[in-house]
Amino acid sequence: MPEAVPAAIRIDRPDDPRIAAYTDIRERDLVGRGRRFVAEGETVLAVLLRQRLHAIESLFILDKRLPLLAGLLARLPDGVPLYTASREVMDAVAGFPIHRGILAVGRRGEPGEAGAFLSRLPERALAVGLVGLANHDNVGGIFRNAAAFGADAVLLDGTSCDPLYRKAIRVSVGGALCVPFFRAASAHALVDVLEGAGFAVLAFSPRGREELSALTPPARAALLLGTEGPGLPDDVLARCRTVSIPMHGAFDSLNVATTSGIALHHLALHHLALHHPVSRSAPR
Amino acid sequence: MPEAVPAAIRIDRPDDPRIAAYTDIRERDLVGRGRRFVAEGETVLAVLLRQRLHAIESLFILDKRLPLLAGLLARLPDGVPLYTASREVMDAVAGFPIHRGILAVGRRGEPGEAGAFLSRLPERALAVGLVGLANHDNVGGIFRNAAAFGADAVLLDGTSCDPLYRKAIRVSVGGALCVPFFRAASAHALVDVLEGAGFAVLAFSPRGREELSALTPPARAALLLGTEGPGLPDDVLARCRTVSIPMHGAFDSLNVATTSGIALHHLALHHLALHHPVSRSAPR
Secondary structure (H helix, E strand, O other), rough: OOOOOOOOEEOOOOOOOHHHHHHOOHHHHHHHHOOEEEEEEEHHHHHHHHHHOOOEEEEEEHHHOOOHHHHHOOOOOOOEEEEEEHHHHHHHHHHOOOOEEEEEEOOOOOOOOHHHHHHHOOEEEEEEEEOOOHHHHHHHHHHHHHHHHOOEEEEOOOOOOOOOOHHHHHHHHOHHOOOEEEOOOHHHHHHHHHHHOOOOEEOOOOOOOEEHHHOOOOEEEEEEOOOOOOOOOOHHHHHOOOEOEEEEEEOOOHHHHHHHHHHHHHHHHHHHHHOOOEOOOOOO | OOOOOOOOEEOOOOOOOHHHHHHOOOHHHHHHOOEEEEEHHHHHHHHHHHHOOEEEEEEEEEEEHOOOHHHHHOOOOOOOOEEEHHHHHHHHHHOOOOOOOOOOEEEOOOOHHHHHHHHHOOOEEEEEEOOOOOOOOHHHHHHHHHHHOOEEEEEEEOOOOOOOOOHHHHHOHHHHHHHHHHHHOHHHHHHHHHHHHOEEEEEOOOOEEEEHHHOOOOOOOEEEEEOOOOOHHHHHOOOOOOOOOEEEEEOOOOOOOHHHHHHHHHHHHHHHHHHHOOOOOOOO
């Protein structure tokens, strides 16, 4: 039986006010969208449709893509408009070629208070803290890994970039949409809230005293990551357990997103087998 | 005692034939440079100066940067010209702003024959095989991890991109310059040469039969990675040991460079402590 695809609303003019949220996408990336965000591509759309942290305001899909997306679009909540247009109109609205022809505008959920959220997590839980991570590729990559290994939450200090920036969502393959995240005013405030919820904070640094592979994760473990160059501030390292990943000879340190993947893989092995249903990806 | 910095040759005109190899850098990225490659930035330059796989043809450094680079430049081999220019001239030569003001042109070393190289490695050794990896960010990221964890060699099939493409070198933070790499005509030829040198080939796939964390690496281990979408071809998987990294729920697979980092970290723990002098990065 074919699935029920919601009726699409045809847009014929780039200046149609109903798709105003999709105009000049790149320029608005720079100035920000307040509580809104833009997601793009089929994989990210699939995550957006199954997550419950953020609301979907509308979709804007290239007309030729509609039949191929029927399975996904059947999951669109009632009352959310589905707009469609020709390639010419869609590209004129966005201001550049939308090759994949799949756009969505969402509205951020209220994250609530980090301490309360963390306290309600199961006895065994896994969190990530980010300090000074201003690069969207790195933050996107970290959220991708956080989702892949089932992290329960990400905390970001005030100088880290927005996980719902368009490029960060894309690089995260939707991980930024489905892992709850919270802001802290500073690196110390971030550590305070984790410790207040009973998390042992494992600060990653080339100078770390413990080696990752030898570490048995605490019941509630939080990995703390800083920028690739300067790393975490000394006064933050001083108050945490510090962990290193041994490397070969004199080579420069690892990329921070890669570091998050290695650390989460190790912590998840000990952790998530107990806490989450870890399963392999489906064959493809 | 101040180090001896080689005398710099001043370039005053963008059309000076001595710096012809630095003209129109982006356009030449696309058409290729034959046996030459371009490296950029201070960290990559430091790797270029200490590796012995490839020759340095010349350096081209912004005049204002020379005093700050004295320590590095003292390592320049005798007879290699060091060109310098004002920002205006340098940007006009390159065709776009060279913010860091550090460029080098190298000439690829002759890699020799992969099988012979692999056979000469120590009894315990670690290699990486790449199949169909056409993305410079991913290949650069994999070389960064290969260098960080002391992999002995990387083999690439004919459809994988050039590790000495300018962006791949940059993303690798110089790893592409210091890890020996070889081409194979096909994925099967690549597996053949690894097996011929006594390497057990561990093919990574979400469908892999063994879990990475449970795997004790063979003396000579090669990890084989395919593209993120289709993955390794079925007939390649069928002839290899297959390895998976368990993930949480239905989330999409990991980025391939992140996968290489997780895999190399695990294999290096068992491996390199015996084979290489593994040490922490210097404090900074």
